[in-house]
Amino acid sequence: MSRYILAIDQGTTGTTALLIERDLRIAAKVTVDFPQHFPKPGWVEHDGEEIWFSVIQAIRRVLDGTGVNPREIAAIGLTNQRETTLLWDRRTGRPAAPAIVWQCRRSADICDELKEQGAEPLVRRKTGLVLDPYFSATKLTWLLRHQPELRRRAEAGDLAFGTIDTFLVWRLTGGRRHVSDVSNASRTLLMELRRLDWDKELLDLFEVPAAVLPDIVPSSAVYGQTRGLDLLPDGIPVAGMAGDQQAALFGQACFEAGEAKCTYGTGAFLLQNTGEEPVESGHGLLTTVAWQLDGRTSYALEGSAFIAGAAVQWLRDGLGLFPASADIEHLAASVPDSGGVVFVPALTGLGAPHWKSGARGLISGITRGTTAAHLARATLEGMALQIHDLVAAMTEDRGAALRHLKVDGGAAQNNLLMQLQADLLQLPVVRPQTVETTALGASMLAGLAVGFWENLDELRQSWREERRFAPEMAEKRREELIRDWRQAVSKA
Numbered sequence: 001m002s003r004y005i006l007a008i009d010q011g012t013t014g015t016t017a018l019l020i021e022r023d024l025r026i027a028a029k030v031t032v033d034f035p036q037h038f039p040k041p042g043w044v045e046h047d048g049e050e051i052w053f054s055v056i057q058a059i060r061r062v063l064d065g066t067g068v069n070p071r072e073i074a075a076i077g078l079t080n081q082r083e084t085t086l087l088w089d090r091r092t093g094r095p096a097a098p099a100i101v102w103q104c105r106r107s108a109d110i111c112d113e114l115k116e117q118g119a120e121p122l123v124r125r126k127t128g129l130v131l132d133p134y135f136s137a138t139k140l141t142w143l144l145r146h147q148p149e150l151r152r153r154a155e156a157g158d159l160a161f162g163t164i165d166t167f168l169v170w171r172l173t174g175g176r177r178h179v180s181d182v183s184n185a186s187r188t189l190l191m192e193l194r195r196l197d198w199d200k201e202l203l204d205l206f207e208v209p210a211a212v213l214p215d216i217v218p219s220s221a222v223y224g225q226t227r228g229l230d231l232l233p234d235g236i237p238v239a240g241m242a243g244d245q246q247a248a249l250f251g252q253a254c255f256e257a258g259e260a261k262c263t264y265g266t267g268a269f270l271l272q273n274t275g276e277e278p279v280e281s282g283h284g285l286l287t288t289v290a291w292q293l294d295g296r297t298s299y300a301l302e303g304s305a306f307i308a309g310a311a312v313q314w315l316r317d318g319l320g321l322f323p324a325s326a327d328i329e330h331l332a333a334s335v336p337d338s339g340g341v342v343f344v345p346a347l348t349g350l351g352a353p354h355w356k357s358g359a360r361g362l363i364s365g366i367t368r369g370t371t372a373a374h375l376a377r378a379t380l381e382g383m384a385l386q387i388h389d390l391v392a393a394m395t396e397d398r399g400a401a402l403r404h405l406k407v408d409g410g411a412a413q414n415n416l417l418m419q420l421q422a423d424l425l426q427l428p429v430v431r432p433q434t435v436e437t438t439a440l441g442a443s444m445l446a447g448l449a450v451g452f453w454e455n456l457d458e459l460r461q462s463w464r465e466e467r468r469f470a471p472e473m474a475e476k477r478r479e480e481l482i483r484d485w486r487q488a489v490s491k492a
Contacts, residue, residue: 002074002350005443010080010164020355020443024462029063042105048086048095051201052171070232077126077240077446079247080164080437082187085139087159093175096159100139107138114403119205124480125129128193128278128287131311138187152211163214165241167444172238180214183246186289193278219291240445244438245269246290251441252406253463260402262387264411268308270390271300281337283353283393303352303390309384309411311345319371332377353393359492384420391425406426408444410435423473433464
């Protein structure tokens, strides 16, 4: 009898394999890290074989650690670091070049070149995205420009392109399937957002031969079966996939238009389900595909704060204010407020809705009475204020306010931060029992495809709230924080 969904969460620094039960409980979890490569300043690479090895090791260890018979696995669901770009040989399956990671900025000059040509409005209209090295297309352009042999092989149909979801499906199915789900394809700058298909005008713009592209498929479907793996039997359906942030939105059971989640990690990612029509943002938010399920496509608005938990890491490592990141909560709670200190955590610029790439971190309001506790509290306030700005932008774009905000990620365990978030948004902030929402979303999508779960209602009923934070802050104090924040942002 099938008892589990095997979820593979392939992240930027490691791969996590999880066994998910029918009641959405996690039966087991194993994470395997893999190396990061930084050949030049601003460049970030991964070795595709090292990624695959981490996947295999994570699966092996989660099965060995539990004694679960692989034949008890109903399906495999995948979620992945988005935008990371890889080319591999169709015959051998081996990477043809290092993977260029989403963080890598090497294609900035290509973006500038295209902006000077006036291409950005076209890109924005067709893809819902902006011209930035973050996305996949200019990474692929860079590879094919700098290695002519790769271009020759790509045009001849000898190479396959994909984000990491595509590479993993290829490997899991023994090279039988070359596919990418709509959520990942929507992050490449190559897919037309409404038609859900590769766009010839965009392919020409980014000099990408169509021969390298995968087929675009729904987020919940049987793409193929495992084949030729020594740790899993042949025939297990590979049946669901989505980019990490879209998977987290699904894993938070944000199935209806207007529902939103925020994932607090190194940065913070806010996504809101906007329903079956893409919503264009007037505030620089991204319009993206959330998922495609049962023939229906759900879209989302996305905004990100580049720095969230990374600001806490800076206080810990750069300033030595506390030995562990979790210690910030106790330190910040030891004072009733930040004592007038404002911290704009623009350590790598500011994203939407400000879009100030040249912004730098700013701390204002320091006096002789300022302590480490005030700075710690100002850091948490700065994290929450960034999300306040994103929620305000989404509210204006959609013309409708949120009813509540669901939260996940490591920093969502910080109760003081979550209370500050509720206070600033004047909305309930809801934390789930299972915070591994990215993997949960991938498992849900896979399980729906094979009948492990019948429908969204069953999943909605299984989703469990752990704690709800209600707004408590006096309105006058809230207005002062927002006013001081906006003044500081204008100077950052």
